[in-house]
Amino acid sequence: MSSATDYVSSLVPRRWTRTTNSYLGDLFENEYALLVVCLGPAxxxxxxVAILPMAWAFNLSLYEVSTLNPVWTWVGPGRFVDILTSSGFQNAFVRSLIFGFGSVAIQLVLGVGLALLVNKDFRGDVLARALALLPYMVPAVVIGMVGQFMLNAQYGIVNLALLRVGILDQPVAFLGLPETAMATIMVVASWKFAVFVTLLTLARLQSIPDHFYEGATMCGANAWQKFRDVTLPRIQNVILIAALLRTLWMFNKFDIIYIMTRGGPGQTTTTIPLLAYEIAFNQYELGQAAAIAALMFVFLALWSVLYFRVARPEEEVRVA
Incomplete structure (x- = not known):
C-alpha cells in the first residue's frame, strides 16, 4: 500500500502539493471562508427549493392565471383584499383555526399523558415505548383510509363496538354529518400526531434528576404535587415548542382531511389548504389559489412571531 501511495505521490509535482496544502491551511484558518464553504451549498x-418557489408563488398571486389560458393578466394587490373579504375564505379560515388549535389541544393532552405513562420503569417498558411510537411511522394517507373504513356507518368497527356496549342505538355516519365530521377528523389526526409531543416530552422527562422526586417525597408531596411542582415546570418549554410546531403543521394539513372527507359534507371540513386545492385544480384559477397560499403563509409567519413574543418558549427552565 505504501509503495502504491509513493508512486501516486511521485506523479504529482511537489509545488502543486505545497500550493494545495498552503491554500487549505489558509482556508481553515479563515473563519469566514470556512463558513462560506460549509454553509454555501446548503x-x-x-x-x-424554498425561497425561489415562494417568490414565484407570490408573483403568481398578483396575476389572473388559468390552466386553460397561458396569458397572465395583472390584477395587483387588490386581489388579497377581495379574498380576505370573501365569505368562502373567511369560513375556511375559521375551520382551519378550529381544526388547527382543536387538534393541537388534543395532541398535547394525549402526548404528555402518554409520555408520563411510558416514562415509568416497568417490565417491558422498552416494548411499550416502541409501540407508543408506532402511529407516527404510519403514513397519514393510510391513517385516513383506515379511519374512513373503521368509521363507516354500515360496517365500521367503531359503530359496531358502540352499538354492542349500548352507547348508540343506531349507527352514526361520523364523517357524513356536519355536526361530527370536523371533530372526528381532529380525533383521528391527533391519534397519529400526538406521538410527536410524546417524543419531545419523554426526552425531557428522562433528563430530570431522580433526586428531585425523592426530595418531594420526603416533603410529603403526593403524585399531583410532584407533577405540578417538579415535572410541569421542567417540561413546559418543550410543550410550548411542540404546540408551536404542531399548530403550524396542522394549520397546513391537507392529506388526512382530503382522504377522509374531501372537505365535506358540504363545506364543513374545507380548510384553507383544501380551498386552495379546489380553486387551483377544480376551478383552474392558479393565481387565486397562489394568493390564498400566500395569505396562509403570512398568517403563519405572524402567528410564529406573536407566539415567540408572548410565550417565549426558548427560555429554558433551569434544573439545578
Missing part, C-alpha cells in the same frame, strides 16, 4: 439548495 444555503444555495435552500434558495432553490
Amino acid at each position: 444555503l444555495a439548495l435552500f434558495f432553490l
Whole structure:
C-alpha cells in the first residue's frame, strides 16, 4: 500500500502539493471562508427549493392565471383584499383555526399523558415505548383510509363496538354529518400526531434528576404535587415548542382531511389548504389559489412571531 501511495505521490509535482496544502491551511484558518464553504451549498439548495418557489408563488398571486389560458393578466394587490373579504375564505379560515388549535389541544393532552405513562420503569417498558411510537411511522394517507373504513356507518368497527356496549342505538355516519365530521377528523389526526409531543416530552422527562422526586417525597408531596411542582415546570418549554410546531403543521394539513372527507359534507371540513386545492385544480384559477397560499403563509409567519413574543418558549427552565 505504501509503495502504491509513493508512486501516486511521485506523479504529482511537489509545488502543486505545497500550493494545495498552503491554500487549505489558509482556508481553515479563515473563519469566514470556512463558513462560506460549509454553509454555501446548503444555503444555495435552500434558495432553490424554498425561497425561489415562494417568490414565484407570490408573483403568481398578483396575476389572473388559468390552466386553460397561458396569458397572465395583472390584477395587483387588490386581489388579497377581495379574498380576505370573501365569505368562502373567511369560513375556511375559521375551520382551519378550529381544526388547527382543536387538534393541537388534543395532541398535547394525549402526548404528555402518554409520555408520563411510558416514562415509568416497568417490565417491558422498552416494548411499550416502541409501540407508543408506532402511529407516527404510519403514513397519514393510510391513517385516513383506515379511519374512513373503521368509521363507516354500515360496517365500521367503531359503530359496531358502540352499538354492542349500548352507547348508540343506531349507527352514526361520523364523517357524513356536519355536526361530527370536523371533530372526528381532529380525533383521528391527533391519534397519529400526538406521538410527536410524546417524543419531545419523554426526552425531557428522562433528563430530570431522580433526586428531585425523592426530595418531594420526603416533603410529603403526593403524585399531583410532584407533577405540578417538579415535572410541569421542567417540561413546559418543550410543550410550548411542540404546540408551536404542531399548530403550524396542522394549520397546513391537507392529506388526512382530503382522504377522509374531501372537505365535506358540504363545506364543513374545507380548510384553507383544501380551498386552495379546489380553486387551483377544480376551478383552474392558479393565481387565486397562489394568493390564498400566500395569505396562509403570512398568517403563519405572524402567528410564529406573536407566539415567540408572548410565550417565549426558548427560555429554558433551569434544573439545578
